[in-house]
Amino acid sequence: MSMRTLPTVLLTLGMVFGIAAPALADGAQVGADIHVAQTLGDRELTVIIRRVAEVPGPVHVDLVTHAGSPPGVVTVSVAAAGSPTSTAQVELGATPGFHAATVQVDRAGPWELRVDEATIPFVVPAVVASPWEKATYGGFVAAGLLLVVALGFAVRGRVGWAMVPAGGMIAAIAVAATAALLAPVIPAPPAPGAALDPTFDNVNDPYQRTSIADFSRPPVNLVPSMAGTDLRLNLTDSSSGRPVDDLLVHDNALIHLVVISPSGALRHLHPIRVAPGEYRARLNPEPGAHAIAAEIARRGGGVQLLRSSVEVTGDAKNRPMEGKAEFVTQVRPAGAPSTITARFGARNLQPWLGMLGHMIVVGPIVGGQPQSSQNYADARIWAHVHSMIPPTPGLPDKPDESVAAFGPDVPFTYSFPLPGRYLVWVQVERDYSIVTVPTVVDVPKGTDG
Numbered sequence: 001m002s003m004r005t006l007p008t009v010l011l012t013l014g015m016v017f018g019i020a021a022p023a024l025a026d027g028a029q030v031g032a033d034i035h036v037a038q039t040l041g042d043r044e045l046t047v048i049i050r051r052v053a054e055v056p057g058p059v060h061v062d063l064v065t066h067a068g069s070p071p072g073v074v075t076v077s078v079a080a081a082g083s084p085t086s087t088a089q090v091e092l093g094a095t096p097g098f099h100a101a102t103v104q105v106d107r108a109g110p111w112e113l114r115v116d117e118a119t120i121p122f123v124v125p126a127v128v129a130s131p132w133e134k135a136t137y138g139g140f141v142a143a144g145l146l147l148v149v150a151l152g153f154a155v156r157g158r159v160g161w162a163m164v165p166a167g168g169m170i171a172a173i174a175v176a177a178t179a180a181l182l183a184p185v186i187p188a189p190p191a192p193g194a195a196l197d198p199t200f201d202n203v204n205d206p207y208q209r210t211s212i213a214d215f216s217r218p219p220v221n222l223v224p225s226m227a228g229t230d231l232r233l234n235l236t237d238s239s240s241g242r243p244v245d246d247l248l249v250h251d252n253a254l255i256h257l258v259v260i261s262p263s264g265a266l267r268h269l270h271p272i273r274v275a276p277g278e279y280r281a282r283l284n285p286e287p288g289a290h291a292i293a294a295e296i297a298r299r300g301g302g303v304q305l306l307r308s309s310v311e312v313t314g315d316a317k318n319r320p321m322e323g324k325a326e327f328v329t330q331v332r333p334a335g336a337p338s339t340i341t342a343r344f345g346a347r348n349l350q351p352w353l354g355m356l357g358h359m360i361v362v363g364p365i366v367g368g369q370p371q372s373s374q375n376y377a378d379a380r381i382w383a384h385v386h387s388m389i390p391p392t393p394g395l396p397d398k399p400d401e402s403v404a405a406f407g408p409d410v411p412f413t414y415s416f417p418l419p420g421r422y423l424v425w426v427q428v429e430r431d432y433s434i435v436t437v438p439t440v441v442d443v444p445k446g447t448d449g
Contacts, residue, residue: 035048035353036270039269044068047061059124061103065432066096067096085106107200132179146169194248229282231280231285234278235279247297261286265320289377291378292309331443333445337414340359342412349428351399356406356428359424360424363422365421376423380418410426421441422442
């Protein structure tokens with residue numbers, strides 16, 4: 001290669017690789033809005049933790065109140081390592097809707113958002129470059145520097161010396177190109193907070209080595225008890241007996257708690273976390289045995305449905321308010337898909353818990369009729385069925401409760417596994433009010449008996 005041709009070749013290579021954009025590996029996700037339903041005393045709230053754009057920086061929080069929630073002032077704060085670092089006061093008005101607050105975080109990692117006595121764990125993510133992204137950038141930067149050195153030697157007529165940095169440049173380009181090509185197929189490390197217990201270290205460096213090979217968790221033990229009008233839930237690990245403090249937000253709640261009174265009234269609550277493994281919800285129940293089912297998602301343990309019952313003493317309270325809807329059903333024999341559609345009359349339903357509607361199914365009930373002394377914890381089948389939000393032109397893909405443009409039909413598909421009579425409740429949101437409509441479904445026997 002002559003002294004005149006080498007600079008031309010080097011310059012051409014530099015222009016080609018300088019213009020080409022590498023396929024960079026994905027860094028850590030910057031997170032998304034977190035919606036968490038909370039039964040805070042007599043208030044049913046939706047707490048929305050908005051996506052954190054940068055750290056240090058603000059965390060924008062929306063508190064969505066629903067019809068029947070008393071007005072008043074609540075304290076919102078964030079805490080890391082136990083001590084609150086930023087606090088704001090939020091005035092909740094008598095009119096249900098959105099109420100905003102802003103608190104500050106100073107670093108990425110595990111945090112707690114506190115709304116009065118409720119605590120919600122969440123993770124402030126860090127934007128971290130993967131080793132493959134660093135190799136891609138580093139390779140092209142090194143190639144550019146070596147190109148300058150090679151051109152300098154070539155211009156001075158030292159072609160032999162120029163070949164050394166030119167070879168290094170080619171090697172650097174090969175490393176960068178290989179890293180860019182392989183990055184999309186290299187598995188990402190387990191995400192702290194979703195598959196791995198988050199710490200400040202692994203959030204800021206998710207590529208650090210970990211000795212954990214199995215992220216699975218054993219089932220959870222549920223022990224309910226009453227303290228006045230509050231239902232207390234104690235969650236422990238069935239293997240170690242330690243408090244369970246690794247629940248994930250599942251369908252916009254840490255716990256979906258269904259409580260059925262002896263007379264067949266349903267409450268769908270979302271207990272607040274007051275300590276590791278300890279949750280609480282205001283119940284105000286009638287006396288007798290109340291059946292409860294807690295739907296949770298544990299980190300590494302999947303979704304679990306925990307069932308139990310609790311005995312309540314004292315004076316009877318009023319039944320929960322029940323709404324009205326027209327039901328159109330296509331009930332098929334046990335084991336085959338049935339369709340249940342609730343019609344609410346107007347296209348003004350709002351998303352609740354990320355869904356258009358919820359259907360709770362309990363049965364077959366003993367004797368075929370609700371009884372005032374019946375404990376529905378004995379029912380063989382409990383199910384929580386969803387009606388998804390349909391895609392609507394002009395509306396966001398994941399609308400929040402501020403959008404009231406859905407319905408009036410809310411369809412559900414469910415295969416009743418056993419013949420008999422089932423108690424069914426459909427729940428939707430309208431005008432920031434949770435509407436619960438009960439019905440009864442009779443399921444015939446299948447052809448196999």
